[in-house]
Amino acid sequence: MIAEERARQDATHLQWLSSVIEYYEHTKFDYRAVWHNMENCAFHFGYYNEQIRQHAHALTNSNKVLAEIAGVRPGDHVLDAGCGLGGSSFWLASHRAAEVVGISPVAYQIARAREIARDRLLDGSVHFEQAVYTRTPIPDGSFDVVWALESLCHAVNKEAFYTEAARLLRPGGRLVVAEYIWASRNRDKQSEALARDWLDGWRMPDLGTREEHIAAAVGAGLSNVQLIDYTSVTRRSLHRLYKLACIARPIDRLLFGLGLRSKAQHGNVIASLRQYQLLQRELWFYGILLATKR
Numbered sequence: 109m110i111a112e113e114r115a116r117q118d119a120t121h122l123q124w125l126s127s128v129i130e131y132y133e134h135t136k137f138d139y140r141a142v143w144h145n146m147e148n149c150a151f152h153f154g155y156y157n158e159q160i161r162q163h164a165h166a167l168t169n170s171n172k173v174l175a176e177i178a179g180v181r182p183g184d185h186v187l188d189a190g191c192g193l194g195g196s197s198f199w200l201a202s203h204r205a206a207e208v209v210g211i212s213p214v215a216y217q218i219a220r221a222r223e224i225a226r227d228r229l230l231d232g233s234v235h236f237e238q239a240v241y242t243r244t245p246i247p248d249g250s251f252d253v254v255w256a257l258e259s260l261c262h263a264v265n266k267e268a269f270y271t272e273a274a275r276l277l278r279p280g281g282r283l284v285v286a287e288y289i290w291a292s293r294n295r296d297k298q299s300e301a302l303a304r305d306w307l308d309g310w311r312m313p314d315l316g317t318r319e320e321h322i323a324a325a326v327g328a329g330l331s332n333v334q335l336i337d338y339t340s341v342t343r344r345s346l347h348r349l350y351k352l353a354c355i356a357r358p359i360d361r362l363l364f365g366l367g368l369r370s371k372a373q374h375g376n377v378i379a380s381l382r383q384y385q386l387l388q389r390e391l392w393f394y395g396i397l398l399a400t401k402r
Contacts (some may be wrong), residue, residue, distance in 0.1 A: 124313055125213055125240065128262045131311040132214045134372035142352050149195030152258040152286070153394070154335035154345040155338070166345055171199040172288070173341075174257060177398055178284035180204045184252040187211065187276060189241035189269075190259020194221035194234065200255075201233045209246070211239040224294025225332065242268040249278045256285045261312040266321070270328040283330060286338070288383075289395040290317045299391055302382045321397055330399035339387070342394045350384035353377050 144150040145164060154166025155173050174196075180186060182205035188197045191210030194217075195400040200206040212289050213217055218238045225231040239245065241256070242263055254273040273283045295303060307314065316324070318335050325333045356377050386392055 117367035122244075124262075124311075128311045129214050131372050131376070131390065133216060134370045135376045136216070138373060138376060142356075143349075143357065144193075144195070147220075149193040149198065151192040151195070153342045153349075156344045157341060163345070163348060165366050165384070167195075168199065170257065171196050172203070174255065174284050174286060174396070175200060175204055177396060178253050178255065178282045180206055180253055183207065185250060186253040186255055187241075187246070187273075189254055189256040189273070190220065190262070191217070192259075194219055194236060196232045196255060196257055197226065197236070198228060198230060201230050202228075206233070206253075207250075208234045210234065210236045211241060211244065212236075213238060213240050242272050244272060244276065244375075246276055248275055251276050252278060252281050254281070254283045256283075256287070258286055258288070260285055261310070261315060262289050264313045267324045267327065270324040270330065274328040274330050274401060279401055281401040283325070283399045283401070284398070285321075285397040287321070287395060288293075288312075288315050288392055289321065289335070289399070290315045290392050291390060293317060295391060299389060301387065302386055303391070305375075306379045306382035306386060309375035309382070311376075313337045316393065321395075325397065325399045329402065331402050333397065333399040334357060335395050335397040337393045338396050339394045343387070345395070346384055346387060349380050357381065363401050378394045 139151060144167065148164060148167045150167040152170055154163055155167045155170045156397060159168050181201060184206045186200055186206045186208045188208055188210040189210050191197050196209050197208040197210040200208050212219060215238055218236045221236045224236045225236065242265060250382045260266060260269055277283065322333050322335055327337055360374055360377045363369040
């Protein structure tokens, strides 16, 4: 029975993984056109403050804030779990003198990240591998920091990620996770429909609540677990995406109807609307979790 259950979970995982890969392959033009640039290579939201007022700077500031929270030091070995095109990996290598391994299941992201690393002469300190962060081929205790910036949302089994992160960390190592967190699982029918649009559009099987994330981290053997609400510094970035989606929606609807945009591209626009509508209803928040390996 255990073997059968494991086989069922593996089949579900592979099916969902294929969906996530399809999403990023189909939406790479959208991200490049309206969100990241080749300096920051960011697929994530920006962190604003009184000094950081521009979109590109806010995207870069996300790396700085997380690095400070995780205490990334020169020489630290960091796993960038769900690295995308390697934006955080490059920043950590350049600004914190860290040794970074970036992993993603998306083949084109890894190929492009390797090209960028060579162009920036960082291929000696940053390495990219096509892998899944819930089950890596990397030896135990390989990293001082495991870093997951808005990537855990794609995991079917969040507990498996925390278990793998704990395995990969050295004693005293730190896990830092920036993620969308459900404020509650109590939603009315309309909010549930909005949530389903968001989850399906961004290929997220589900989000966890504060309690669920903390329990998963503690259950994996991590200690000093804290999860802090960072919505105030990301709200401007979240609203920016919402405004862009409002502008794009009529064009997207027309092109999708004509068969000129894919279901993944269409769903991405809808999800970009829904995330902020649900934020306005206070049904989720942007959280940063920090934990330590005993």
